[in-house]
Amino acid sequence: MKLIGKTLTELLSLIEKKQISEEETTNYFLKRALKYNRKLNVFIILPNKIKYLQKGVLKGIPIPFKDNFLTKGISTSASSNLLKDFIPPYNSTVVQRLLDNGSSILGKTNMDAWAHGSSTETSDFGPTRNPWDTTRSPGGSSGGSAAAVSAYLSPIAIGSETAGSVRQPASWSGIVGLKPTYGRVSRYGVIAMGSSLDCPGVLALSVKDSALILSLIAGKDKYDATTPDISVPNYQDLINKPKKYKIGIPEEYLKDTEKDIKNNILDAVKIYEKMGHKIIKIRLMSPKYSVSVYTIIQRAEVSSNLSRYDGLRYGKTRDFFGEEAKKRIMLGTFTLSQGYVDEYYKKAQKVRTLIIEGFNKAFKEVDLILAPSTPNTAMKLGESSKYSFFGELMDRLNEPSSVAGLPGISIPSGLDKKELPTSMQIIGRSFEEESILNLAYQFEQETNFFNLYETLLKNYPD
Amino acid sequence: MNKYFPIIGLEIHVELNTKSKMFCQCSADYFNKKPNSVVCPVCLGLPGALPVPNKKAIEYTQFIAKALNCKLNQKSKFDRKHYFYPDLPKGYQISQYDQPFANNGFLLINNKKFRIQRVHLEEDAGKLIHKSNATYVDFNRAGVPLVEIVTKPDFDNSTDIKDFLEYLHLLIQQYLKVSNANMEEGSMRLEPNISLTQKKGELPDYKIEVKNINSFKFVKKAVDFEIDRQTRLLNKNVKLKNETRGYDENKAITFSQRTKEEAKDYRYFPEPDIPPFTFLKKDLDQIKLPELPDEKLQRYKSELKLTHNQALLLIKDVRKAELFEKLTLKENSLSNAGKIANFIINRAYDKNMKILEPEQIDKQVISKAIKVVLKSNQKAVNDYSLGKENALFFILGQVIRVIGKNINIKELKSELIKQINSIK
Amino acid sequence: MKKGFKLDKNIIAYLASLSNLTLNPKEIPSLIKKLEETREFIENINQINTKKVKPTEHPGNLKNVTFNDGDKDERKLNEEQTFKNTKNKKGDYFITKKIL
Numbered sequence: 008m009k010l011i012g013k014t015l016t017e018l019l020s021l022i023e024k025k026q027i028s029e030e031e032t033t034n035y036f037l038k039r040a041l042k043y044n045r046k047l048n049v050f051i052i053l054p055n056k057i058k059y060l061q062k063g064v065l066k067g068i069p070i071p072f073k074d075n076f077l078t079k080g081i082s083t084s085a086s087s088n089l090l091k092d093f094i095p096p097y098n099s100t101v102v103q104r105l106l107d108n109g110s111s112i113l114g115k116t117n118m119d120a121w122a123h124g125s126s127t128e129t130s131d132f133g134p135t136r137n138p139w140d141t142t143r144s145p146g147g148s149s150g151g152s153a154a155a156v157s158a159y160l161s162p163i164a165i166g167s168e169t170a171g172s173v174r175q176p177a178s179w180s181g182i183v184g185l186k187p188t189y190g191r192v193s194r195y196g197v198i199a200m201g202s203s204l205d206c207p208g209v210l211a212l213s214v215k216d217s218a219l220i221l222s223l224i225a226g227k228d229k230y231d232a233t234t235p236d237i238s239v240p241n242y243q244d245l246i247n248k249p250k251k252y253k254i255g256i257p258e259e260y261l262k263d264t265e266k267d268i269k270n271n272i273l274d275a276v277k278i279y280e281k282m283g284h285k286i287i288k289i290r291l292m293s294p295k296y297s298v299s300v301y302t303i304i305q306r307a308e309v310s311s312n313l314s315r316y317d318g319l320r321y322g323k324t325r326d327f328f329g330e331e332a333k334k335r336i337m338l339g340t341f342t343l344s345q346g347y348v349d350e351y352y353k354k355a356q357k358v359r360t361l362i363i364e365g366f367n368k369a370f371k372e373v374d375l376i377l378a379p380s381t382p383n384t385a386m387k388l389g390e391s392s393k394y395s396f397f398g399e400l401m402d403r404l405n406e407p408s409s410v411a412g413l414p415g416i417s418i419p420s421g422l423d424k425k426e427l428p429t430s431m432q433i434i435g436r437s438f439e440e441e442s443i444l445n446l447a448y449q450f451e452q453e454t455n456f457f458n459l460y461e462t463l464l465k466n467y468p469d
Numbered sequence: 470m471n472k473y474f475p476i477i478g479l480e481i482h483v484e485l486n487t488k489s490k491m492f493c494q495c496s497a498d499y500f501n502k503k504p505n506s507v508v509c510p511v512c513l514g515l516p517g518a519l520p521v522p523n524k525k526a527i528e529y530t531q532f533i534a535k536a537l538n539c540k541l542n543q544k545s546k547f548d549r550k551h552y553f554y555p556d557l558p559k560g561y562q563i564s565q566y567d568q569p570f571a572n573n574g575f576l577l578i579n580n581k582k583f584r585i586q587r588v589h590l591e592e593d594a595g596k597l598i599h600k601s602n603a604t605y606v607d608f609n610r611a612g613v614p615l616v617e618i619v620t621k622p623d624f625d626n627s628t629d630i631k632d633f634l635e636y637l638h639l640l641i642q643q644y645l646k647v648s649n650a651n652m653e654e655g656s657m658r659l660e661p662n663i664s665l666t667q668k669k670g671e672l673p674d675y676k677i678e679v680k681n682i683n684s685f686k687f688v689k690k691a692v693d694f695e696i697d698r699q700t701r702l703l704n705k706n707v708k709l710k711n712e713t714r715g716y717d718e719n720k721a722i723t724f725s726q727r728t729k730e731e732a733k734d735y736r737y738f739p740e741p742d743i744p745p746f747t748f749l750k751k752d753l754d755q756i757k758l759p760e761l762p763d764e765k766l767q768r769y770k771s772e773l774k775l776t777h778n779q780a781l782l783l784i785k786d787v788r789k790a791e792l793f794e795k796l797t798l799k800e801n802s803l804s805n806a807g808k809i810a811n812f813i814i815n816r817a818y819d820k821n822m823k824i825l826e827p828e829q830i831d832k833q834v835i836s837k838a839i840k841v842v843l844k845s846n847q848k849a850v851n852d853y854s855l856g857k858e859n860a861l862f863f864i865l866g867q868v869i870r871v872i873g874k875n876i877n878i879k880e881l882k883s884e885l886i887k888q889i890n891s892i893k
Numbered sequence: 894m895k896k897g898f899k900l901d902k903n904i905i906a907y908l909a910s911l912s913n914l915t916l917n918p919k920e921i922p923s924l925i926k927k928l929e930e931t932r933e934f935i936e937n938i939n940q941i942n943t944k945k946v947k948p949t950e951h952p953g954n955l956k957n958v959t960f961n962d963g964d965k966d967e968r969k970l971n972e973e974q975t976f977k978n979t980k981n982k983k984g985d986y987f988i989t990k991k992i993l
Binding site: 488493494495503504505506508510511513521522523524526527546553555560597601602606607608736739743745747 | 911913950951953955956957958959960961962963964965966967968969970972975976983984985986987988989990991992
């Protein structure tokens with residue numbers, strides 16, 4: 008039985024039908040992970056053996072977790088030297104819910120240190136390499152998790168997004184990346200970056216898989232006051248009933264996007280039109296303002312959230328912060344400091360309100376918004392150092408929806424001339440993940456994502 | 470010599486006696502527990518931990534605020550207050566900045582109105598123990614709910630301050646029952662901000678904060694010392710600046726801890742992990758207070774015709790007041806209220822308010838005790854003979870202490886008077 | 894923002910102390926340059942009129958989230974867990990250098 012490239016849903020069905028065993032499946036992925044990790048630097052923690060935990064829906068499938076998710080008894084470092092030896096005494100809620108549903112932990116994936124970045128290059132443990140072209144970055148900060156799925160070291164992986172950190176690496180690595188509504192999934196046990204922005208998210212090969220995982224991790228958590236008591240629908244069921252939508256295209260987001268990305272999205276629009284969806288042009292605030300709003304609010308919250316790392320109760324002292332962390336802390340402190348807080352932090356919060364209102368207005372005309380996920384495709388490792396605030400610039404097409412707390416999903420839309428994957432994103436209303444999943448699934452059914460995975464996985468045989 | 474007018478505002482912290490801490494389910498009963506044994510990821514400030522507020526702590530805060538005649542705010546939120554210190558696990562304290570739970574109250578003490586600026590809720594920090602070569606940190610207290618009461622700078626003398634504090638203590642500990650409010654244990658803390666001005670009513674350009682006043686009995690001393698110290702310096706034309714000083718109870722002085730040349734930049738911003746609060750006016754209006762000490766005092770005097778002293782002695786121990794009310798209700802006779810009051814005042818009680826029957830103590834023991842006390846309290850005896858009734862009570866108290874047992878006070882008093890008169 | 898405002902050495906030093914960070918003197922010029930470029934960019938929010946706009950302090954509409962006092966304590970750490978990740982332990986205490 009050839010397992011390579013099978014989705015999570017397909018694997019679970021095979022196990023259910025007893026055509027393969029849980030043990031075989033787990034060992035299969037562990038073997039691939041061990042085989043390719045040196046080349047790709049996906050995992051910073053990878054065991055030699057995986058123990059079985061409880062039985063459940065996920066039938067032991069080993070899941071890679073981005074290294075900012077606390078895993079009880081297993082090193083959690085946010086890819087930073089400062090936390091290199093930290094062994095948490097508790098599991099984050101997302102990890103616990105997946106374990107309770109029968110998954111196991113494949114390993115901890117590499118990320119930009121403290122999630123500060125969009126390329127995995129700020130990791131203290133070396134950058135992760137893009138499976139499509141190992142001289143390039145897989146994106147970030149969930150680069151390790153994205154590369155894990157892209158190279159089929161696991162059918163799904165858990166990442167997190169503050170603004171772009173799931174959708175952008177999904178885009179550069181040519182896979183599906185789901186960022187839920189802020190508050191849909193608990194942040195308890197995730198090393199905090201931007202408290203009003205952070206969202207645990209899912210990297211996967213198929214939309215259906217991300218729907219399944221979302222239904223298992225979403226929902227109110229008594230330990231996270233920002234998770235409302237809104238019921239979690241059966242997402243998998245809902246995406247099986249395709250709906251027709253009014254889809255908005257914001258001109259501002261197409262403006263400084265690479266030509267091939269733009270063309271692939273326009274082709275996708277034609278496909279959607281043929282399927283019977285209505286395409287409407289909409290106006291949204293230029294992303295360049297969202298970059299500023301996001302940079303200010305995120306860095307302010309970062310400067311605050313990293314204050315607990317004083318080396319007394321855990322971790323090393325503050326001089327073990329890398330350059331990027333120090334930069335962000337200092338600018339964050341600046342925007343909150345006396346004399347400047349009104350002009351920067353408070354002003355940013357006001358513009359945030361306008362961004363939210365802009366989306367509310369758009370969602371009166373349309374059901375969903377379609378846009379490029381990223382302005383460019385995977386960049387070469389080393390390029391990022393040319394920019395003074397690389398991460399925030401790269402994520403400019405994700406920051407508006409992140410700042411507004413909206414859900415978004417990135418799906419492959421084809422290849423560019425360099426034979427690198429291009430992607431597009433669907434943004435929806437708060438707590439309407441079923442709609443973005445539904446529309447994304449229709450595209451997947453129609454195109455099979457142009458068989459991109461088959462193409463890539465030829466380079467990553469068992 | 471110039472005349473200076475003290476301008477003093479008070480910052481009082483009260484630890485609530487909730488079961489759980491402010492943002493986690495750890496026990497709030499941390500006092501005297503093994504160090505670092507009452508902690509969890511939240512109050513220890515571990516990576517990934519998140520705060521969820523304790524509902525009762527908020528209710529208690531509004532309770533206190535209402536008893537202080539404050540306006541309860543319909544909109545409120547928590548904010549982060551940033552500073553680095555080993556006893557502050559997150560590097561910030563979750564507190565309240567511009568939208569506290571209550572504002573603008575007052576208390577009437579000694580016929581004067583002392584205004585309350587604000588009442589807000591925050592979390593306590595851990596405890597530091599300074600040794601010769603290192604500092605030890607215990608996080609048991611980190612995260613315990615703390616109510617902060619800030620007055621306007623309406624005080625100008627230490628007596629009013631002491632009386633204000635004693636009333637606040639009585640109110641919070643015995644009537645609202647939301648805190649042990651014990652200064653020695655740290656469940657009530659006072660920090661006066663003291664300055665002097667030459668022009669009455671004009672705020673000076675500095676204020677000096679005094680910390681570490683660990684008991685009621687040091688309040689007057691500390692405040693008076695500081696007023697005196699500042700007076701002497703100003704008379705020497707020394708320019709006073711913002712400063713934090715500590716009180717040393719052994720030397721009975723204040724000493725400098727930190728000069729606050731620049732105000733600390735706490736970089737307050739709204740706590741993103743905790744959604745804000747909206748209260749309905751009708752719900753706030755419905756918060757019911759028990760009868761408060763000064764209300765009770767007035768009622769005992771006007772309706773039940775007790776003397777001021779009788780009423781005061783009863784209200785100062787709410788259990789006696791409750792017992793008094795129970796008995797007067799039973800008796801159903803206002804005319805006996807005075808007798809019942811005296812009965813209750815003159816009795817001794819165990820900690821469960823059970824009246825202790827006076828033991829039959831040997832007359833000789835009583836006589837001996839009186840003799841000893843009279844001998845070593847000549848001044849009091851003289852005062853009494855000069856007509857100062859209070860001196861008698863003082864001597865009485867000393868005798869009771871010496872005897873150390875439960876005794877019928879009325880009988881003792883008459884025996885004492887007999888002996889004093891026999892000396893003359 | 895005052896015209897001509899730029900982040901300089903003094904502000905950077907102040908921010909570092911406020912953030913409890915020590916900076917490598919060699920890193921400082923590059924740090925100032927990058928931070929100033931970022932700060933200059935983010936000033937573009939001043940182009941947007943926010944005259945009557947209220948700040949968003951919390952995305953979403955959640956209010957009044959609390960827990961019930963006395964709820965079961967399921968997260969208590971034992972001694973081993975409390976001190977597992979530090980060497981700064983003496984007896985039952987965390988220990989740090991003496992604070993003056």
